[in-house]
Amino acid sequence: MIFYTPRMKEFILQEKKQLTHDVYELKYVSDTDMSHVPWQFVTFILPDGIGGRSYSVLSADKNEFVLIIKRVADGKKGSITLCDAEVGTSYKWVGPVGKFVLSEEKNAKLFAGTGTGVVPLYNQILTSLESGNTKDICLLFWVRKETDLFYQEQFNSLSEKYNNFEVKYALSRESIEGYHHGYITDFVDTDLSQRFDEAYLCWAPVVVDSMEEVLKKYDFDQEKIYTEKY
Ligand SMILES: Cc1cc2nc3c(=O)[nH]c(=O)nc-3n(C[C@H](O)[C@H](O)[C@H](O)COP(=O)(O)OP(=O)(O)OC[C@H]3O[C@@H](n4cnc5c(N)ncnc54)[C@H](O)[C@@H]3O)c2cc1C
Incomplete structure (x- = not known):
């Protein structure tokens, strides 16, 4: 497993693709050579007093x-600045860092994210x-509406x-045919809990906390969440 010491880097936005009404796929390039660092995140140092904003590495x-x-329309402009940027815009950032580490054990893994x-x-x-x-x-992939879904082709x-x-x-x-309807926590039961050895949960604190609570209720090993x- 490789961890990098954080230091400031400069990257240029090379490609931008709109995936949904408010989600963008952004590809950056730099002359710094870095190996693939799954699960970690990078932090942009944004101008105009916005400051640091962190983003998980997709690839x-x-x-x-x-x-x-996601372009958060009512946010403090961090995501708006990044999603509205023109190709060719350059940024300073640090990373990758982070401890959301995938265990190397070859066992049954449950992933849940919104x-x-x-x-x-x-x-x-x-x-x-x-x-x-x-x-x-x-993978349990939750969104509010069908139009919020992205990367189905890749997952399928x-x-x-x-x-x-x-x-x-x-x-x-x-409620649309072909999709499950409800909240992410509705999916957890004894069967699911017993089927998996580890669980990886990612999103807003309230969603992650509720999912963790429900898993524990069904006796999922806390150490493996x-x-x-x-
Ligand atoms: C480790 C880490 C990794 C992250 N990775 C990603 C990522 O891969 N993709 C990504 O879009 N964001 C990611 N974020 C969130 C990101 O850092 C910013 O918080 C987000 O872009 C909002 O910043 P803002 O300045 O636009 O709005 P802010 O004013 O900072 O936030 C406005 C509101 O939006 C909420 N919010 C934050 N992120 C999201 C989101 N993705 N969807 C809906 N609401 C959100 C905040 O909780 C807050 O209530 C990550 C955050 C952390 C800590």
Whole structure:
């Protein structure tokens, strides 16, 4: 496992793709060569008094990084600055750092995330599958509405390629055929709790805390719950 000492880097926005009405995939490039660092995050130092904003790494290859950022319309402009930026804009940032670490054990892993909370999970799932883990790996991907979903093609192609990986999409504010309906916590029961050895949860503190509580209620080993809160 490789950890890098944080230091200031300069990256340039090379490509921008809109994935949903408010979620963007952003690819940055630099002359700094960095290895793939799954699950960790980078912190932009943004101008105009905005300050530091952290983003999980979706993927990295040598000197390129891909992030997925939600444009929070009523926020303090960190995500707006990044999502509205023109290709060619350069940024200072530090990282990657972070302890939301994927265990190297080849065991059954449950991943649960809401919205852009799936960004580090995608990275962890890919790493786990590519490492030859043949135990059950499941992602619960929750959003409010069908139009908030992204990366279905990527997750679906992973489930076609690896028969031990399944992805379940759920909508909390819409009831549409083909999707589960309800909150992320509705999915947990004794069966789910017994099926997995580890759980990786990512998103807003309140969602992560409730999911953790429900897992514990069904006797999931507390030591094997890993969380990242945005
Ligand atoms: C370790 C870490 C990793 C992160 N990775 C990502 C990532 O991969 N993608 C990403 O979009 N954001 C990520 N975030 C959140 C990001 O750092 C900012 O908080 C977010 O972009 C909002 O900043 P802002 O200045 O626009 O608004 P702020 O004024 O800072 O926040 C406005 C409100 O939006 C909430 N919020 C923060 N992030 C989100 C989100 N993704 N979706 C909905 N509401 C949100 C905040 O809790 C706050 O209530 C991460 C945060 C941390 C700590």
